[in-house]
Amino acid sequence: MDTLNxxxxxFQSRLIVGTGKYPSMDVMRAAHEASGxxxxxxxxxxxxxxxxxxxxxxxxxxxxxxxxxxxTAGCYSAKDAILTAHLARELCETDLIKLEVIGDPDTxxxxxxxxxxxxxxxxxxxxxVLPYIGxxxxxxxQLEELGCAAVMPxxxxxxxxxxxxxxxxxxxxxERAKIPVIVDxxxxxxxxxxxxxxxxxxxxxxxxxxxxxxxxxxxxxAMRNAVIAGRQAFLAGRMEKRLYANAxxxxxxxxxxxxx
Amino acid sequence: xxxxxxxxxxxxxxxxxELPDGTTVAQLLEQLGAPxxxxxxxxxxxxxxRAEFETQRLADGDLVEIIKAVAxx
Numbered sequence: 001m002d003t004l005n006x007x008x009x010x011f012q013s014r015l016i017v018g019t020g021k022y023p024s025m026d027v028m029r030a031a032h033e034a035s036g037x038x039x040x041x042x043x044x045x046x047x048x049x050x051x052x053x054x055x056x057x058x059x060x061x062x063x064x065x066x067x068x069x070x071x072t073a074g075c076y077s078a079k080d081a082i083l084t085a086h087l088a089r090e091l092c093e094t095d096l097i098k099l100e101v102i103g104d105p106d107t108x109x110x111x112x113x114x115x116x117x118x119x120x121x122x123x124x125x126x127x128x129v130l131p132y133i134g135x136x137x138x139x140x141x142q143l144e145e146l147g148c149a150a151v152m153p154x155x156x157x158x159x160x161x162x163x164x165x166x167x168x169x170x171x172x173x174x175e176r177a178k179i180p181v182i183v184d185x186x187x188x189x190x191x192x193x194x195x196x197x198x199x200x201x202x203x204x205x206x207x208x209x210x211x212x213x214x215x216x217x218x219x220x221x222a223m224r225n226a227v228i229a230g231r232q233a234f235l236a237g238r239m240e241k242r243l244y245a246n247a248x249x250x251x252x253x254x255x256x257x258x259x260x
Numbered sequence: 261x262x263x264x265x266x267x268x269x270x271x272x273x274x275x276x277x278e279l280p281d282g283t284t285v286a287q288l289l290e291q292l293g294a295p296x297x298x299x300x301x302x303x304x305x306x307x308x309x310r311a312e313f314e315t316q317r318l319a320d321g322d323l324v325e326i327i328k329a330v331a332x333x
Contacts, residue, residue: 018331018332018333019331019332019333020331020332020333021331021333022331028331041332041333042329042330042331042332043329043330043331043332043333044327044328044329044330044332045327045328045330046273046274046325046326046327046328047273047294047299047326047327047328049272049273049275049292049294049326052292052293052294052295052326053293053294053295055298056298056299056328056329056330057328057329057330057331057332058298058328058329059298068329070329071332071333073332073333079305083302083305083325084327086302086306086307087300087301087302087307087325087327088300089307090300090307090309090310091298091299091300091327091328091329092329158333159333205333206333207332207333208333211333
């Protein structure tokens with residue numbers, strides 16, 4: 001069995017999906033089912049004091065099938081991320097946290113310094129920390145050394161759907177990491193997912209690629225298959241590329257219309 | 261122990277609220293009409309555990325965050 005281990009948690013699916021941007025909760029739930037994912041992300045926000053009684057995202061997630069991965073999205077400082085993580089742990093009853101500390105509102109690139117500081121504090125507090133981070137092998141190694149359970153480098157900006165823009169740095173990160181590498185952000189369609197998995201990364205986290213598809217449920221199924229296909233292709237080991245053709249059929253004993 | 265008849269001023273999710281002296285977290289949630297489940301509370305950047313909702317009393321100047329899970333990636 002090709003199991004993915006993150007900290008003390010084991011997964012058969014290598015696809016982690018989000019809960020954002022779906023046209024409806026019904027579509028989201030059907031997409032979650034079709035994706036085969038075993039873990040979904042949620043964000044943490046203040047309740048609306050003018051309407052505090054409404055349903056929350058937790059009402060729409062089947063927690064008998066799906067593990068929660070709360071995030072600290074929207075935080076711009078280690079301090080805010082740490083408080084958000086503690087609230088998330090209390091709310092979601094999990095020590096898993098997707099640590100996200102943003103450094104720039106336009107690119108949504110992470111702030112490495114604040115991410116490292118928050119990771120250190122949260123690990124000391126017993127969290128299983130999965131940091132969203134840039135594709136920097138040095139920072140990824142530093143996060144590993146702090147005790148993160150995985151690193152989650154971006155393949156392209158969050159929500160951009162640009163695909164894997166940095167295959168070489170992702171490969172370098174994976175080659176040097178002793179913890180799982182999860183590509184988080186950038187995957188726009190099934191081929192992107194397969195390409196990412198063929199690089200050898202351990203899993204993918206995606207939200208918009210599924211939620212913003214015209215048919216989210218069908219795309220969720222496509223992503224599920226692409227992650228499996230990419231993983232199998234990586235494990236199988238691809239053929240070497242060559243510049244010239246190399247016939248697949250024998251070149252001996254060819255039929256001749258001229259009798260030659 | 262001195263009682264403060266003027267009540268306490270606490271900042272709840274960024275809004276200043278005037279509350280009766282001795283208001284507990286549980287009473288605050290009730291007053292706001294907020295449910296007890298599906299939410300979590302922090303007081304002055306520390307989580308208030310569910311078991312402490314009845315016993316933790318708000319003090320003047322407290323910063324309170326009441327949160328829930330929402331859609332996100």
